[in-house]
Amino acid sequence: MGQKEAKRAFCEWCHSRCRVVVHSEDGRLTEIEEDPSFPLVDNIFPPTRACLRLRGASEFMYHPDRVDFPLKRAGEKGEGKWQRISWEQAFDEIAAKLGQIREQYGAEAVASIHGTRRTHAEFSIRFMHLFGSPNYVGNGMICSAPDGVSGMMMFGWRPRYAVSMRFEKDAATGKPETQCIVCSGENPAHSYFRIWKGMRDVKAAGGKIITVDPRRTEAAELADIWLQIRPGTDAALFLAMINVIINEGLYDKDFVEKWCHGFDQLAERVREYTPENMAGITWLSADQIREAVKMYTSNRPATILTMGEGLEQQQYCIQALHARFILSALMGLVDAKGGDYLPGPANFITEADIELPDMLSPEQKAKQLGTHRFKLASWPGRTLINEGTRRVWGKDGGRARVMSQAHAPTMYRAILTGEPYPVKAAITVAANPMVTQGNTKLVYKALKSLDMYVVCDHWLTPTAELADYVLPVTTWLERPYLSSGGAHDNYIVAGEQALPSTITGEYDRRHDFDIARELAIRLGQGEHWPWTTLEEAFDYQLSPRGMTFKEFMDKGGFEFPPKEFKKHERQGFGTPTGKVELYSTILEKLGYDPLPYYKETFENPVTAPEVAEEYPLMLITGGRFVPMYHSEHRQIDSCRRRRPDPLVQINPKTAAEFDIGSGDWVWIETKRGRIRMKCQLFDGIDPRVVHAEHGWWFPELPGEEPWLHGVWESNVNVLTEDDPEVCNPVQGGWPLRTALCKVYKVKSY
Numbered sequence: 112m113g114q115k116e117a118k119r120a121f122c123e124w125c126h127s128r129c130r131v132v133v134h135s136e137d138g139r140l141t142e143i144e145e146d147p148s149f150p151l152v153d154n155i156f157p158p159t160r161a162c163l164r165l166r167g168a169s170e171f172m173y174h175p176d177r178v179d180f181p182l183k184r185a186g187e188k189g190e191g192k193w194q195r196i197s198w199e200q201a202f203d204e205i206a207a208k209l210g211q212i213r214e215q216y217g218a219e220a221v222a223s224i225h226g227t228r229r230t231h232a233e234f235s236i237r238f239m240h241l242f243g244s245p246n247y248v249g250n251g252m253i254c255s256a257p258d259g260v261s262g263m264m265m266f267g268w269r270p271r272y273a274v275s276m277r278f279e280k281d282a283a284t285g286k287p288e289t290q291c292i293v294c295s296g297e298n299p300a301h302s303y304f305r306i307w308k309g310m311r312d313v314k315a316a317g318g319k320i321i322t323v324d325p326r327r328t329e330a331a332e333l334a335d336i337w338l339q340i341r342p343g344t345d346a347a348l349f350l351a352m353i354n355v356i357i358n359e360g361l362y363d364k365d366f367v368e369k370w371c372h373g374f375d376q377l378a379e380r381v382r383e384y385t386p387e388n389m390a391g392i393t394w395l396s397a398d399q400i401r402e403a404v405k406m407y408t409s410n411r412p413a414t415i416l417t418m419g420e421g422l423e424q425q426q427y428c429i430q431a432l433h434a435r436f437i438l439s440a441l442m443g444l445v446d447a448k449g450g451d452y453l454p455g456p457a458n459f460i461t462e463a464d465i466e467l468p469d470m471l472s473p474e475q476k477a478k479q480l481g482t483h484r485f486k487l488a489s490w491p492g493r494t495l496i497n498e499g500t501r502r503v504w505g506k507d508g509g510r511a512r513v514m515s516q517a518h519a520p521t522m523y524r525a526i527l528t529g530e531p532y533p534v535k536a537a538i539t540v541a542a543n544p545m546v547t548q549g550n551t552k553l554v555y556k557a558l559k560s561l562d563m564y565v566v567c568d569h570w571l572t573p574t575a576e577l578a579d580y581v582l583p584v585t586t587w588l589e590r591p592y593l594s595s596g597g598a599h600d601n602y603i604v605a606g607e608q609a610l611p612s613t614i615t616g617e618y619d620r621r622h623d624f625d626i627a628r629e630l631a632i633r634l635g636q637g638e639h640w641p642w643t644t645l646e647e648a649f650d651y652q653l654s655p656r657g658m659t660f661k662e663f664m665d666k667g668g669f670e671f672p673p674k675e676f677k678k679h680e681r682q683g684f685g686t687p688t689g690k691v692e693l694y695s696t697i698l699e700k701l702g703y704d705p706l707p708y709y710k711e712t713f714e715n716p717v718t719a720p721e722v723a724e725e726y727p728l729m730l731i732t733g734g735r736f737v738p739m740y741h742s743e744h745r746q747i748d749s750c751r752r753r754r755p756d757p758l759v760q761i762n763p764k765t766a767a768e769f770d771i772g773s774g775d776w777v778w779i780e781t782k783r784g785r786i787r788m789k790c791q792l793f794d795g796i797d798p799r800v801v802h803a804e805h806g807w808w809f810p811e812l813p814g815e816e817p818w819l820h821g822v823w824e825s826n827v828n829v830l831t832e833d834d835p836e837v838c839n840p841v842q843g844g845w846p847l848r849t850a851l852c853k854v855y856k857v858k859s860y
């Protein structure tokens with residue numbers, strides 16, 4: 112009889128954040144089921160047991176394509192020739208090269224590249240801060256940072272109500288806390304299953320849903336009002352809503368008077384933003400805008416979902432989100448039940464603390480690429496925001512991923528040009544920039560020209576194929592877990608390591624933590640890495656609570672403190688003025704417009720009529736779809752069978768105009784390149800707009816150049832623009848949801 116085990120592990124294959132029970136026999140995965148001991152087990156739709164990614168877990172664990180041992184490039188870069196080496200050799204060689212580059216060019220010549228939340232990247236950032244480099248980049252800047260820093264600068268903490276772990280019901284009544292949800296630029300039916308369940312619960316309890324989306328998504332179908340907005344114009348819509356709320360006196364006068372800074376300036380600003388003036392811009396009618404205001408203001412409390420990528424990935428994301436947060440403030444729904452809840456930090460050593468932001472010297476911070484131009488989500492903005500959060504909450508309100516990343520487009524250009532200084536090496540941790548970063552052609556040239564490129568991943572992705580070293584990492588199944596919502600929240604959740612990371616002769620995978628630590632020790636950071644294992648690091652994180660990781664797990668492995676609202680009445684807000692800053696003194700200090708505004712995006716028929724002559728359609732990208740997660744799961748057969756091909760959604764009228772039929776392969780072309788996808792006729796998209804999925808590569812195609820697993824075939828970021836000139840002027844986010852394109856049938860395929 113084999114040795115059977117059951118462990119409570121925390122799944123990181125999407126942001127829905129489930130804890131599950133993982134069964135194994137002799138260290139081999141046998142089954143995964145829901146964890147009934149986890150308090151939010153029923154709070155998800157569909158239930159965990161129906162999760163397609165989980166069902167493919169055995170395929171994932173034992174897939175023949177998994178990178179199981181460290182690899183070193185054996186041929187030219189991109190030639191697809193690899194040599195297996197030992198972990199010791201990998202660590203020794205990589206550390207030696209990093210040390211040499213620091214010696215020759217300075218620490219800032221070493222970069223790290225991160226993806227969305229998947230692993231304990233806080234330890235990789237700790238390594239970077241201690242190494243002395245401010246140049247860690249990643250998709251945080253177009254995912255989380257726009258939302259996070261906008262909330263922080265206005266409220267002095269990031270609102271956490273409408274996020275995946277927080278969609279709770281009222282503890283006393285068992286009913287949804289909120290009466291109305293505005294779902295803007297988000298489709299939780301595919302992206303956040305807990306929010307999706309929450310929306311359905313609100314609707315079932317008689318609440319209202321307003322969905323703002325250029326496409327008729329599941330969230331739009333659920334809605335009482337669907338606003339089919341013109342892409343990139345949400346700031347105009349929100350400003351018009353603010354205009355109505357102020358003009359009709361619908362706001363919470365008491366809260367605004369006592370707790371909001373800059374109401375008069377705001378009222379002045381929105382004067383021109385009438386529904387009538389904004390109607391044409393947004394493709395909505397003035398009546399629709401007024402109706403939405405009526406529904407939003409008369410169903411209290413109401414909440415507007417956060418983290419909608421339709422908002423975060425617009426060129427003027429900060430301006431749109433600033434206006435969005437103003438709506439909550441005007442309604443007095445900040446730190447209020449059913450509105451924007453401000454939890455404050457958890458009582459432990461958070462992810463932000465682990466990163467040791469203060470160990471990076473001011474001189475090195477000032478060298479961060481992009482920091483002089485895009486100040487809000489890098490050190491100048493973070494420093495101002497931290498003053499308030501530290502004063503009121505005693506801690507930083509977020510970590511590097513949200514608060515202080517270097518600007519990726521600027522960094523890729525620095526690699527290529529040596530300006531403003533050389534960047535010579537990079538380590539990628541849980542990211543696939545060849546597929547997910549904007550402007551793939553530039554990313555490709557940059558990554559290829561590095562002196563040393565290290566990729567930590569499970570697979571030989573198109574990105575990994577360009578590396579000098581590929582380091583095989585564990586998944587959530589093979590490592591323990593501890594988190595507090597990325598340092599923004601006060602709950603703590605944990606999970607056990609369910610499966611061994613090494614089976615002799617079969618595989619030898621390491622945690623991202625181990626990789627950071629081994630390099631750190633070789634580079635003289637030993638005193639800051641006293642823990643030999645991730646569990647020991649977790650013991651340290653839990654030490655303020657006087658318990659070890661094991662003791663925390665024994666007690667259930669979670670803590671959700673009861674919610675306390677209206678804390679500002681006791682402590683004020685963690686902003687420079689101690690109030691909600693409708694008029695942001697932080698933006699003002701940084702030299703930007705302190706109030707939100709609407710501006711046309713860089714590439715649309717209004718701003719670029721000459722481009723529109725050849726490329727008449729507006730392209731939006733990246734709408735989420737189950738079961739894929741970004742560029743992941745393409746090699747997992749059970750997932751791929753569900754979604755074998757990349758899809759582009761085109762309105763039947765438009766398709767007819769260009770002689771395209773359902774299921775045809777079509778070229779999608781922008782000024783920057785062309786890719787092909789399969790046409791899905793969809794009458795729920797405006798005829799002037801086309802939607803193309805993101806994340807596509809083909810693991811089954813050859814890895815060596817020129818194929819790179821088909822990265823040039825259907826990867827939508829071949830089409831997107833990342834020029835710093837068109838990035839958000841305040842924060843630097845690159846516009847993934849705005850471009851002009853044309854579509855035409857692929858003649859032979």
Ligand SMILES: Nc1nc2c(c(=O)[nH]1)N[C@H]1C(S)=C(S)[C@@H](COP(=O)(O)OP(=O)(O)OC[C@H]3O[C@@H](n4cnc5c(=O)[nH]c(N)nc54)[C@H](O)[C@@H]3O)O[C@H]1N2
Nearest residue numbers: 226227230250254541542543547567732733741742743805
């Ligand atoms: N055009 C367009 N582009 C987009 C988007 C869009 O909507 N449109 N969305 C953007 C958004 S919001 C995001 S967040 C990004 C996501 O961008 P990325 O985070 O780069 O997403 P993935 O492509 O899935 O890359 C993650 C890689 O990490 C590996 N990985 C998974 N788990 C681990 C782990 O624990 N450790 C390590 N070391 N590796 C691991 C996976 O195998 C995969 O290769 O994409 C962005 N790109």
Ligand SMILES: Nc1nc2c(c(=O)[nH]1)N[C@H]1C(S)=C(S)[C@@H](COP(=O)(O)OP(=O)(O)OC[C@H]3O[C@@H](n4cnc5c(=O)[nH]c(N)nc54)[C@H](O)[C@@H]3O)O[C@H]1N2
Nearest residue numbers: 296297298302323342343419420421733734735736740741
């Ligand atoms: N299945 C799956 N789930 C995921 C992910 C995944 O890759 N796959 N990724 C995870 C990550 S990292 C993220 S950030 C989230 C993102 O999750 P969501 O925020 O739900 O992201 P999307 O589905 O990309 O975009 C939401 C909607 O924005 C709309 N949209 C496009 N342009 C505009 C616009 O200008 N205005 C408005 N109002 N709407 C617009 C699109 O039509 C789309 O329906 O999903 C997470 N969950």
Ligand code: SF4
Nearest residue numbers: 122124125128129162
């Ligand atoms: S992949 Fe499935 S099990 Fe894992 S967190 Fe997402 S929904 Fe939950």
Ligand SMILES: [Mo]
Nearest residue numbers: 227250253254
């Ligand atoms: Mo994201």
